[in-house]
Amino acid sequence: xIKTGIxxxxxxxxxxxxxILGGVEIPSEVGAVGHSDGDALLHAIVDALxxxxxxxxxxxxxxxxxxxxxxxxxLHFLNVAGEKVRNAGFEINHIDSIIILQKPKLAGFIPExxxxxxxxxxxxxxxxxxxxTTTDHLGYIGEGKGIAAQVIVTIKG
Numbered sequence: 660x661i662k663t664g665i666x667x668x669x670x671x672x673x674x675x676x677x678x679i680l681g682g683v684e685i686p687s688e689v690g691a692v693g694h695s696d697g698d699a700l701l702h703a704i705v706d707a708l709x710x711x712x713x714x715x716x717x718x719x720x721x722x723x724x725x726x727x728x729x730x731x732x733x734l735h736f737l738n739v740a741g742e743k744v745r746n747a748g749f750e751i752n753h754i755d756s757i758i759i760l761q762k763p764k765l766a767g768f769i770p771e772x773x774x775x776x777x778x779x780x781x782x783x784x785x786x787x788x789x790x791x792t793t794t795d796h797l798g799y800i801g802e803g804k805g806i807a808a809q810v811i812v813t814i815k816g
Contacts, residue, residue, distance in 0.1 A: 661752070664711025666703035666810040672803060680758060680765065680808075681772025681789060682734045682779070687763050691806055694723035698733035700758055700789070703808040704776065705733075705740040708751065711814045712744045734779050741780040749816035751780055755788040756810040761803050765791040 672678075676690030679698045691697030705717045720743075721728045721736050744751060754776065758765060769789045777784040794801035 661813055661815045662711045662713075662749070664707040664709070664812050664814070666705065666707030666710065666812075667807070668699040668702035668706065669805060669807040670697050670699050671805055678763075678806075679733070680768070680806075682732075682737075682775035683768050683771045685763060685765065685768055689803065695721070695728050695731040695736070696733050699806050699808040700756060700772065700810075701733035701737050701776075703810040704754060704756060704812070705736050707754070707810040707812040708740045708744050708814070711812050712747045712749050714743055714747060734775065737776065737779050744814060747816070749814040751782055751786070752813040752815050753786050753788075754780075754782075754810065754812045756790065756808060758789070758791045759794060759800055759807040759809070760791065761793050761796065761801050 670691035670693050672689040673692050674689055676692055678685040678687040678690040679696045680700045709715050772789045773784050773787045777787045799805045
């Protein structure tokens with residue numbers, strides 16, 4: 660059986676915060692506001708994986724009201740989600756993702772993001788796609804006030 664899952668995450672951007680995407684810290688004047696490290700890409704992947712296996716969502720396992728997750732590394736969330744999917748009898752087949760951010764440009768950081776995602780989920784890097792786009796200065800994201808990520812995954816079992 661092949662199943663798919665989708666994930667979406669959005670965070671406000673603010674000065675004084677770190678910008679972490681795919682487990683990689685990106686030099687930037689602004690960063691994501693979040694309870695954990697604010698990694699919108701990994702949060703969307705976690706939701707997509709959990710959704711594909713019908714296991715719930717990120718908030719059920721890592722609620723923002725729980726102080727133990729304050730400042731947490733989202734690679735831990737990804738690792739736990741991967742384990743839950745595998746324990747449910749599935750293999751992660753493919754991840755396709757897109758980060759929506761006006762600036763900074765992300766192309767130079769994408770290979771490291773792909774590596775960290777693949778390594779954490781025990782996948783081949785060829786099974787992980789990370790893309791980035793802007794909104795051409797339109798809306799909240801285009802004004803540099805936010806970031807979003809969208810993901811679709813396939814699992815088989």
